[in-house]
Amino acid sequence: MTDTIKKHLSSTQITESPTGTREAGRTSPPLPTDSQEQPSRPNTEVLEKAVRRRFTADYKRRILSEADAxxxxxxxxxxxxxxxxxxxxxxxxxxxxxxGIRDGLSRSRGRKPQEKNLLADENTRLQKEIQRLHKRLMQAQTIIDVQKKLSQLLGMNDSPVYDGRP
Incomplete structure (x- = not known):
């Protein structure tokens, strides 16, 4: 039992934490250096995300011709x-x-190109023009309303003013 305790104590290091208290912790074994030989092990690392294989059109044609042969x-x-x-x-x-999809043998990556819709562009342009004209109409109606009120205050009710409304 004393050998086990000695091994434990030899691998335990007492350090002072930032708060000023003493803590005991195990030290890790020393890392091997380049001079020390390590037994060669196969790379068994599991990738975080699987990589999908991509096949070129030439490769697909070659495999198909070999399969046909x-x-x-x-x-x-x-x-x-x-x-x-x-x-x-x-x-x-x-x-x-x-x-007969020759180019379809190797798919292109990324988003598919969208067809340009000319009517949608024209529609957008016309909607903006309608908004601009509506804003000018509202501004003109406000000016006419102010002119009516001003003429009523000044007593100029004798001449009929057309307001553009039925």
Missing amino acids: CTEPGGIGKLLRREGLYSSNLTNWRSQRNQ
């Missing part, structure tokens, strides 16, 4: 295992090829 039983399965593909990949690529 396979005549012996199990040849396509051997090809798929060698390339790390699934049979659904071949099925999708063949249907794309049969539909």
Whole structure:
């Protein structure tokens, strides 16, 4: 038991915290340096997010031609295992090829371009013009109302004033 206590005490370090109290904590074992040899281990790190594989159109065409050339039983399965593909990949690529979508073999990344709608641009322009004209109309009606009130105050009711309203 005393050996265990000695090991524990030798790996325990007493430090002073910022508040002034003493704390005991375990120290970590020393990190290996470059001079020390480490046994080689395979990289078993798990990526945070899986990376989706992307296949070029040339690669897809090459795999499809190799799959079409396979005549012996199990040849396509051997090809798929060698390339790390699934049979659904071949099925999708063949249907794309049969539909004649040559450029569709490799999809472009990002958002799809939206068609420019000329009527929408014209509609937006006309809406802005309507708002501008409505603002001018309201301003003109305010001026006419002020002129009416001024003429009533000055006693100029003799001449009829057209207000533009029915």
